[in-house]
Structures are given as structure tokens and as C-alpha cells.
Amino acid sequence: MIRNAGSIHILKATPQTCFWGFFDKTLPPVLTINSGDIVYIEALTHHAGDAPDLLMDAGVREVYEKVIDRGPGVHIMTGPISVRGAEPGDTLMVRILKTEPRLAYGSNIAAHWGYLYDTFKKERITIYKIDMAAAQAYPTFAYDFKGRPVYDRPGFITAPEPAARETIKTKVAIPLRPHFGVMGVAPNESGRINSIPPGSFGGNIDNWRIGAGATMYYPVFNKGANFFVGDSHMAQGDAELSGTAIEASMNGYLQIFVLKDFPITNPILETDTHWITHGFNQDLNKAMRQAADQMLDFLTTKRKMSADEAYSMISVGVDFGVTQVVDIRQGCHAAVPKHLFIPS
16 A cells, blocks of 8 residues: 655666665665655665576676675665655654566575584575466575585676586475565664674564565664665575575565654564564574563553553463574564454
8 A cells, every 4th residue: 555655766776776795874875765755676686696597687797797895794785765854763664565576586595504504514506486476486496506615705606507407306386475685774883784684773684574565664873764675585484594585686666754753773564464573683582582672662662551461462462483593693573463452
């Protein structure tokens, strides 16, 4: 649903509008919009090199060839977008109106940062065919990664070798969950920040629910907010166990608002059915605690519940989950169903 729509902008992913592997609050915006405007935006996967014959077109290849300032992280971001009127202490509300894959394939890697790498002791890439009509993805072929000792170079391109591509023996169909793995605002911290760990500014949250129909809320730390997107996925399970999702370039339509009366300290996700808070920490127990503290704060400040009533309701009605265990700072989320609240 589009509400209070202003102008519509187009932000394509080009060498002039993309940055690779870092966040920096001094990065100048490539687009300035008003609150309520809609942006058509392109997000590129940093795994297009896993099957360049299938995951690259001319535009993707140009970014790979010309954006050479990369790291310390791995993700390609499009932006930043400055929003007029956004000030520190405000909240940026981002409604995801629509998403669509740029190309018909995506890549999943069982990587050295994956949770079970010590079991497999190798890295393996699986390429998925994306069928939007069926809303499913099908594994097409796979190969063991041998281009480097480990997959540690952002944007590494593996030349297609038909003989190395092994046919998938077990036929499975994966329901599509298109979403942005990375989305957020310029961080409060100074300097060049690794794009891999998520934080209070958002970034690499990797929650598969951040897709079409959802709304994200981010605390604003800098004038203009300086919003960005990246790391688009076509499907992912909670935990993102092997290290990645189905990584695929994706386009989207977003509507962006500045809120002056909804202060928050950490990203919050709203879906049609739930409000979801997040926690991030290298210690999964501490990530769980932050998600719980954030949910308690949401219920007491936004729903005006007493702390005692909120704590009881969280225990009996709120579901917690592991968002991801592979992004340096692990993630947990807490989801409160909207239907728990009886209209007065």
C-alpha cells in the first residue's frame, strides 16, 4: 500500500552510485529526496562472480570492473540517499513496496565462515534457478570452490568450467523469500566500518522477513539519514547456516518517511502480522538478551504496557528466533503478533 506518495526517483546501481564493503557516515549522498518519496533502487549481489555467465549483465559487470575500492567487508551497497528533514534522534521508516530479481539465477556458498565449515572442511557453491511465476528456486548445479585457498576476496570471479559443474541429484523447490540482507542508515561511529556485522544503524541484519510488504524503522544518527541498500537475497532460512542465502541481484520500490514522534535505538521490523525487534552480539546469548530488552522497551514505550504486564506477555506470546550466526555479530529477533492486542 502506498500512502502520502511524493515524487518517484530512480537510483540505478552504477560505479557512481555503489560502494563496496564498508559504511562511512562521511560518504556523500548520490540522491536527495523528500519524506514520503518513492525510490526505484537496484541492489547488486557481491556473489555474481560465482557464475558470471548467469549472474552478470553489462551493468553488473561494469560495477565489478570499476568499483575497486573495496573492504574491509564484502557487500555492494547502492546509495547513500539523503532524506530532507531527517535529523539525529529521528526515525527513518522504509516501506518495501515491491521487489523483483534482476536476473534469473542466484548463488549460495557453503563458506569458510559458515557454521558447519569444521564438518565439511571445504567451500562449495550451489547455483539456483529463480522461477518468479512459481515463486520458487531450484538448485541447478554446484561445484567446489578452488579459485583461492579460501573465498576471501570480495567480488572474486570464477570463470565458468562446465566440467566442474555437478548436476544436483536431489530435486527440491525452495519457496522464494526476496529481501534485502543489507539496509540501513549511516552509522553514528566515525571511520570506515566493516559491512559484515549488523548494528544499531541496521546494515547486514539478514532477516528474510525484510521483503515486499514489510516496513523497517531505523534510528537516525546523521543529518539526512543517508540510507542505503544491498546484499539482496531471493531466499534464506533463519540462521543463514552455510554462510549465505540465495544471493541474487534485485530491484525494488521503496517509500521512505522521516518520523519525528517514534524514537528508537535499534532497528524494528513491522510486517502485516508482527512487530519484530533485533539483537546483535558476537555472543548469541547477549544478542538474545538485546532482542528481549528491545521488545520490552517496545511494549512499554510504544504500546504503553507496564513492564510487569509486558514481561509476562513476552514469555507466553512472543517468539524468539536466531536471525543469523555467520555475520561476526550474531543476530536474534523477537516477534510479537499484532493479534495479541485486543482493540479497545
